[in-house]
Amino acid sequence: MKIVVLVKYVPESTAVWKFGPDLTLDRAGIEGHLSELDEYAVEQAVRLVEGGASAEVTVLSVGPAQAREALMKALAMGAGQAVHVIDDGIHGSDALGTSLVLAKALEKIGYDLVLTGMASTDAEMSAMPSMVAERLGANQATFAKTIALEGENVKTTRDGDTASLEVTTALPAVVSITDQSGEARYPAFRQIMMAKKKPFETLSLADLGIEPALVGAGAAAVQVRAIAPAPPRAAGTVITDDGTGAAQLADFLAARGLL
Structure with a gap:
């Protein structure tokens, strides 16, 4: 069985994001890392193998040169x-x-089970798993809290507002994993060094048989027309308790319709 995990290199959320003349993010000027939510998908894939699944785990990313870090x-x-x-x-x-x-x-490298995070930590769309499943014509299960392989099926648990659902999906399938699935491991130094010796393949659009006109900014259905910095935060209100603090707080909340 072949398990493929989709991962994304994302910019630091605390950094000051800069944009180029074409209004796309200037990734060269911003530090980044593997999306934290994708770490949960990697963790669950590795746990499946450690739990006895006869499978190999491949990680796949689309992105600039820095995506190699992820x-x-x-x-x-x-x-x-x-x-x-x-x-x-x-x-x-x-x-x-x-x-x-x-x-x-995915079609080129082959897959039986595709795992993803429940969203990327930059765009936070949660749409990519479903989009990929649709293009592949594969089954999908989203927002999985638990995951297990049972023969030719993948069994997941999905927590809703009022109930937990057990979903059984036939392979091949695309499954998104939530941050409630279990803490992702922190690699030890030995694992970091061993990673440098593992197979690493790069592919281009030509390798995938994709016409350049079908991707890129020119083919995007969504266009950014303008970018402006977020307005500075207004100064907060400080209430000094001189014996009337409770009344001041109540008046403050009432004036804003919060009481």
Whole structure:
């Protein structure tokens, strides 16, 4: 069985994001890392193998040169090999274009089970798993808290507002994993060094048979027309308790319709 985990290199959320003349993120000027939510998907894939599943784990990412860092961390966590789709023509792609590249890469390298995080920590769309499943014509299960392999099926638990659902999905399938699935491991130094010796493949649009006109900013269905910095936060209100603090607080809340 082949398990493929989709991972993304995302910019630091606390950094000051800069944008280029084309209004796309200037990734070269911002530090980044493996999306924390994708770490849960990598963790569950590795646990399936450690639990006895006869499977190999491949991590797949689409992104700039820095995305290699995300893949290397996933390898250090226990994945067996990595595939990096990198091509200047992908720059500026929206979710539709990215899902096309991911689907074509999955078809090329092969898969039985595709795992993803429940969202990326930059765009936070939660749409990519469903988009990829649709393009592949594969079954899908989303927001899985637990995951197990049972023969030709994958069994997941999905927590809702009022109940937990057990969902059994036939393979091949795409499954998104939530941050409630179990703490992701922190690689030890030995695993980090071993990751450097694991197979690492790079692919281009030409390797995947994708016409450049189908991806990139020119093919994006969503366009950014303007970017402005967030307004500075207004100063807060300080209440000094001189014996009337409770009344002041009540008046403050009442004036804002909160009482």
